[in-house]
Amino acid sequence: xxxxxxxxxxxxxxxxHLRPIPWDPRDRERLARQxxxxxxxxxVATAYLATCLLILGDGPPLEYRLGDRPSRDVVVKVERLERxxxxxxxxxxxxxxxxxxxxxxxxxxxxxxxxNTLKSLFDTLAETPSYGxxxxxxxxxxxxLDPSTFATxxxxxxxxxxxAQLRNLVDRFFEPILKRGILGPDALPAGEQRYDRxxxxxxxxxxxxxxxxxxxxxxPKATGTVPDPLVSSPTRLGYKEVERDLVTPESMxxxxxxxxxxxxxxxxRVLPNLDAASETALFNLIASKFATAPSLKFDPERTxxxxxxxxxxxxAEPARVILPRGSVLIPGGxxxxxxxxxxxxxxxxxxxxxSPTASVVSRLISIGILVAMVFGMMAVHLQLRHGDxxxxxWAVAGICLVTVSALFIARLLSWEPHDADLxxxxxxxxxxxxxxxxxxxxxxxxxxxxxxxxxxxxxxxxFLVIMGGLSAGILTLDDVRTRTKVLTVGLATxxxxxxLSLAVGLANNQAVEVIASECFWRFIWxxxxxLFLGGTLPLIERxxxxxxxxxxxxLGDQTHPLLQELVRRAPGTHNHSMTVATIxxxxxxxxxxxxxxxxxxxxxxxIGKMFKPDYFVENxxxxxxxxxxxxxxxSTLVIIGHVKDGVELARSNxxxxxxxxxxxxxxxxxxxxxxxxxxQKLEKERDNDGHTQISESAFRYPGPKPRHRETAxxxxxxxxxxxxRTLSEPTPGRLEGLVADIIEKxxxxxxxxQCGLTLRELAEIRESIVKSLxxxxxxxxxxxxxxxx
Numbered sequence: 100x101x102x103x104x105x106x107x108x109x110x111x112x113x114x115x116h117l118r119p120i121p122w123d124p125r126d127r128e129r130l131a132r133q134x135x136x137x138x139x140x141x142x143v144a145t146a147y148l149a150t151c152l153l154i155l156g157d158g159p160p161l162e163y164r165l166g167d168r169p170s171r172d173v174v175v176k177v178e179r180l181e182r183x184x185x186x187x188x189x190x191x192x193x194x195x196x197x198x199x200x201x202x203x204x205x206x207x208x209x210x211x212x213x214x215n216t217l218k219s220l221f222d223t224l225a226e227t228p229s230y231g232x233x234x235x236x237x238x239x240x241x242x243x244l245d246p247s248t249f250a251t252x253x254x255x256x257x258x259x260x261x262x263a264q265l266r267n268l269v270d271r272f273f274e275p276i277l278k279r280g281i282l283g284p285d286a287l288p289a290g291e292q293r294y295d296r297x298x299x300x301x302x303x304x305x306x307x308x309x310x311x312x313x314x315x316x317x318x319p320k321a322t323g324t325v326p327d328p329l330v331s332s333p334t335r336l337g338y339k340e341v342e343r344d345l346v347t348p349e350s351m352x353x354x355x356x357x358x359x360x361x362x363x364x365x366x367x368r369v370l371p372n373l374d375a376a377s378e379t380a381l382f383n384l385i386a387s388k389f390a391t392a393p394s395l396k397f398d399p400e401r402t403x404x405x406x407x408x409x410x411x412x413x414x415a416e417p418a419r420v421i422l423p424r425g426s427v428l429i430p431g432g433x434x435x436x437x438x439x440x441x442x443x444x445x446x447x448x449x450x451x452x453x454s455p456t457a458s459v460v461s462r463l464i465s466i467g468i469l470v471a472m473v474f475g476m477m478a479v480h481l482q483l484r485h486g487d488x489x490x491x492x493w494a495v496a497g498i499c500l501v502t503v504s505a506l507f508i509a510r511l512l513s514w515e516p517h518d519a520d521l522x523x524x525x526x527x528x529x530x531x532x533x534x535x536x537x538x539x540x541x542x543x544x545x546x547x548x549x550x551x552x553x554x555x556x557x558x559x560x561x562f563l564v565i566m567g568g569l570s571a572g573i574l575t576l577d578d579v580r581t582r583t584k585v586l587t588v589g590l591a592t593x594x595x596x597x598x599l600s601l602a603v604g605l606a607n608n609q610a611v612e613v614i615a616s617e618c619f620w621r622f623i624w625x626x627x628x629x630l631f632l633g634g635t636l637p638l639i640e641r642x643x644x645x646x647x648x649x650x651x652x653x654l655g656d657q658t659h660p661l662l663q664e665l666v667r668r669a670p671g672t673h674n675h676s677m678t679v680a681t682i683x684x685x686x687x688x689x690x691x692x693x694x695x696x697x698x699x700x701x702x703x704x705x706i707g708k709m710f711k712p713d714y715f716v717e718n719x720x721x722x723x724x725x726x727x728x729x730x731x732x733x734s735t736l737v738i739i740g741h742v743k744d745g746v747e748l749a750r751s752n753x754x755x756x757x758x759x760x761x762x763x764x765x766x767x768x769x770x771x772x773x774x775x776x777x778x779q780k781l782e783k784e785r786d787n788d789g790h791t792q793i794s795e796s797a798f799r800y801p802g803p804k805p806r807h808r809e810t811a812x813x814x815x816x817x818x819x820x821x822x823x824r825t826l827s828e829p830t831p832g833r834l835e836g837l838v839a840d841i842i843e844k845x846x847x848x849x850x851x852x853q854c855g856l857t858l859r860e861l862a863e864i865r866e867s868i869v870k871s872l873x874x875x876x877x878x879x880x881x882x883x884x885x886x887x888x
Contacts, residue, residue: 138492143474146499151470153506154553155463161443161556163435168613173429173439177449180422182442187418196410200298200340201291202401205280209392214273217385218266224249225256243387251377252384255370264369271365272385276358278339282346283393291397297346299339299395346395352386354379359386432610469553473546480542486855487806488535497534497643501527502547510554518617521565522624524551525592528569529585529632532576534645540576544569560607564599568625571595578695580648582633589629593622646757648695654758655699661706661752668709671717675820676705678875683816686867690860692808700761701813703754707745707762711737731778735771735798742766742800764810765817767850768802770795804853811854812864815842819868829876835869 163169220241227233230249238244256262280299287294344350344357351358362382366373373381422428428446429439451459477498481489488494505527509520524547531547532540548566555561572592579585597618604614632639640650657663665673680701687694712718714725714737726734745762775798782793805811818841826833842865845851851861 132490135490135492139489139495142492142496142499143478146503147470147474149503150474150506150550151466153503153510154466154470154550156510156554161440161447163429163439163443167435168433168610169429169431169435170608171431172427173431173443175422175424175426175428175446177446177453178424180426180442180446180449181419182422182445184418184420185438187420191415191418192410195412195415196406199402199406199409200294200296201287202398202405203280203282203286203297203299203395204398205278205299205394206396207277207280207394209394210273210277210281213388213392214269216388217269220244221252221256221262221265221269224252225262227253241384241387243384245380247376248380248384251380254377255373268365268369269385271369272362275361276351279341279346280395281348281351281389281393282343282395284348284390286393286395286397288397288399291402295343297341297343297395299341299346300398300401348386348390348393351389352383354382466553470550473549477542477546481539485536485539488539493644494534498531498543501530502543502550505547506550506554509551513555517620517624519620519624520551520555521568521596521621522628524548524565525568525572525589525596525625526628526632529572529576529588529592529628530639532573532588533579533632533636533639533647534643537573537577540573541570544573560603564596564603564621567599568592568596568621572625572629578648579636580652580695582636582649585629585633585636586626587629589626589632592629593625596621596625640755644756646696646755650755651695651699654754655695655702661748661754662702665706665709669705669712669715669718671720672705672708672712672715675717676702679704679813679816679820682820682868682871683813685871686812686816686864687809689863689867690808690812692812696757697809697812700758700765700809701816703745703749703758704761704765704813704817705741705745706748707741707743709748710744711741714738715741726774731774731781732797735774735778738771738774739800760807761810761813764803764805764807765813766800767804767814767845768799769814769818769845769848769850771798771800774798804850806853808854808856808860811851811856814845814850815864816868818845819872823872823876829872831869831873834872834876835865838865838868838872 163173220237223237224233230246233244233249252265255265278299282297342357350356353359359382362385363378366378366381428442429435478489481495505523508523512520512523528540528544528547531543534540535543545566548562548569551565552558552562569592571594572588575591576584576588600617600621601614604617636647636649639645640647662673665676680698683701684694684698687697708715708718713723714734719725726737729737742762742765746759749759749762775793775795778793778798805814815838819838822837822841823829823834826837842861846861856864
C-alpha cells in the first residue's frame with residue numbers, strides 16, 4: 100500500500116514537472132534587453148574592425164596627395180629605390196612600334212601581263228621589216244622604242260633561236276621582280292613614306308612548312324615566315340623584306356641601279372656578247388613600262404597589328420632607373436603628379452619590406468587604440484546623454500553603417516586631387532544631423548573628422564578644417580522644415596571649409612593658387628553634398644525610418660486621409676486630438692523637446708477609436724452609454740483595444756515609427772481605473788467575505804511605457820485634457836490641482852522611468868499645461884440678458 104502511494108506521488112511529481120512554467124514579464128523584458136545589447140555590441144565590433152582595416156589600408160598614408168605642392172624637396176628615405184622608368188620604357192616601345200615596316204601584299208598579275216606584253220612586242224618587231232613599217236599604236240604604246248633600239252632588237256631576233264633567247268631574258272629578269280613586286284605612285288600613305296624598307300607578304304603557310312615556302316624565294320637571307328598579326332598561331336605568312344629602291348619604278352629604271360645590275364646579270368647569262376649601247380637601249384625600253392605594272396598594295400590592318408605586337412612585346416625588358424638614398428623624388432614647389440605618387444607608393448612598399456615586424460605591430464596597435472578611443476568617446480556620450488539612441492539596435496546600426504560607408508568611399512577618393520572625399524564626409528554628417536539631435540550629431544561628426552584625418556594621413560590642420568566645416572553644417576541643420584534648408588546647410592558647410600582652408604593655408608605659407616583651389620573645391624563639394632541630400636532625403640527618411648520637419652508638416656496636414664476619416668467617424672475624438680495637440684505642443688516648447696513631432700503625434704494618437712467610436716465618451720452625443728450592458732472586463736478590452744487598432748491602422752497606412760510610438764505609448768501601462776473600480780465593486784457584492792480576486796494587470800494597458808520625452812508629454816496632456824472635462828467648475832486652482840495629481844500618479848506608477856524626463860522638466864510641463872487649460876476654460880463676462888446654461 101505504501102509503495103502504491105509512493106508511486107502515485109512520484110507520478111504526480113512527474114506530471115507537475117512537465118507542466119510549462121509561465122514566463123514572468125520581467126524575465127521576458129530582461130531577455131529582450133540582453134538580446135538588444137548583444138546585437139548592439141556585435142554591430143559596434145564589426146564597425147570597429149571595418150574602420151581599422153580602412154585606416155590600415157595597404158600601408159601608411161602617403162605624405163602628399165595629387166595636386167599638392169611640397170614646400171621642400173622630397174627625397175628618397177630608403178637605401179635604394181629601383182623603379183621602371185616609364186618615359187624610357189614608353190620611348191623604347193614606341194621605337195619598336197615604328198621599327199616595323201609597312202606590310203605590302205603582292206598581287207603580281209600586272210607584272211605577268213607586262214612580261215607577256217614584252218614578249219609580244221619582240222615577236223612583232225621580229226616580223227616587222229623596218230622601223231617605218233611599225234603601226235601607230237605600237238609606237239604610241241612604246242615611246243622609248245626609237246630606230247636604234249628597233250635595230251638592236253631586230254638584230255637579236257634574226258632567227259627563232261635568238262628570239263627564244265630574248266624571251267628567256269625577260270623571264271629571267273622579271274623572276275625576282277615578280278617576288279618583290281612593283282610599288283605604284285599612290286600605294287603608300289603619306290605617313291608611311293619615311294620607310295626605306297617594305298615587308299612584302301607573299302602567301303600564308305602553316306607551321307612546319309616554312310622550308311617549302313622559303314624555297315620559292317630568290318634570296319634566302321631576306322626570306323622567312325612571320326606570324327600573321329591578324330590570325331592566331333599556327334598560321335604564318337611568307338614574307339620578303341625588300342628595299343624600297345627595288346620596288347619603286349623610278350629607282351628601278353635608274354641606270355647602274357640595283358635593278359639595272361640584276362638586268363645585266365640576267366643578260367650575261369643569256370646574251371653574253373651584247374654590246375653596252377644595245378644593253379642600255381634594251382633596258383630603257385623595258386624600264387619604261389615598270390610604272391604601268393604596280394603590284395604592291397598597302398595592308399593597314401596587318402601593319403597596325405604587327406606594330407602593336409612589337410610595341411607590347413612581353414619579352415622586352417622595361418627600362419629601369421635606380422635612385423639611391425637622398426635622391427630627389429619631388430622638387431620643392433612642384434605640383435605632385437601621378438608619377439610622383441607612384442614613386443611615393445613604391446618607396447612605401449620598399450620601406451614596409453625593409454621595416455621590422457615590430458614596427459608593423461606597433462602601427463596596428465596604435466591604430467587600434469586610436470579607433471577604440473574614438474568609438475569609446477562616442478559610445479559614452481550616447482550612453483550618458485542619449486540613452487534612447489544607445490539602446491536602439493537600429494539606431495546604432497544606422498550610425499555604424501553611415502560612418503563605415505562614408506569612410507570607405509573617402510578611402511577610395513583619398514587620392515583624388517580636389518578633396519572629393521570631404522564632400523562624402525559632409526554628406527554623412529548631414530545625414531546624422533537629420534537623424535539625431537545637434538549635440539549627438541556634433542559628437543558623431545567629431546569622431547568622423549578624426550577617423551577621416553587618419554585615413555587621409557593629415558595632421559591637426561587637416562582635422563581643424565574637417566571639423567570646422569562639419570560643425571558649421573550640423574549646427575545649421577537643426578530642423579528641416581523646407582526642402583531648401585539642405586541647400587543652406589551645404590552653403591554653410593562649404594563656407595566653413597573655405598574659411599578654415601584659407602586660414603590654414605595662410606598660416607602655412609602655401610601658394611595662393613593652392614589655397615584658392617582648396618577653398619573652391621571644398622566649397623563646391625559641400626554644396627553638392629547638400630543638393631544630393633535634398634534629392635535623396637525622402638529615400639533616407641523611408642530607409643532609416645527618419646522623420647524630418649518636412650515630413651511632419653506633410654503628415655500634419657488636415658487633409659491627410661486618416662485625419663479626414665477620423666473627422667467623419669469620430670468627430671469628438673478628432674476635436675479631443677486637436678486640443679491635446681495644442682496643449683502638448685506648448686509643453687514641448689517649454690522644455691525644449693520636439694514640439695512639431697509632439698503636435699503631429701497628438702493628431703494621430705487616438706485614430707484607433709474610429710473603429711468603435713461610440714464606446715468613447717467624447718463621441719456619445721445622444722446620452723446612451725454603450726458600456727452599460729457590458730462587464731467591466733469587456734469594456735476594458737474595448738478601451739484598451741483602440742491602441743492596438745491604432746497601431747495596425749498606422750502601419751497599414753505607412754505612418755513612420757516615431758508617430759506609431761505616440762499611439763503605442765500615450766497610455767503606457769496605466770490602469771483603466773474606472774472599470775477596475777467597477778470590477779472591484781461587483782466582486783465585493785458577489786463575495787460575502789469581502790476578499791476581491793480582481794487582477795490589476797488585466798485592467799492595464801499593454802504598453803510600452805513612454806520611451807521619449809515627447810511621448811511622455813503627450814501622455815500627460817492627453818490625461819489632463821480628458822480629466823479636465825469632468826470638472827464642473829474648471830477654475831485655475833482646480834485645474835492646477837488636477838494636473839499635479841495626474842503627473843504625481845504617473846510618476847509614482849513608474850510611467851516616466853524610461854523617457855528621461857527630469858523633475859524640473861515635469862514641473863515646467865505642469866505649469867505649461869495648467870496655463871493652456873486655463874486659457875481653454877477661461878471665464879467670460881455674463882451679459883444682463885444672458886440666461887444661465
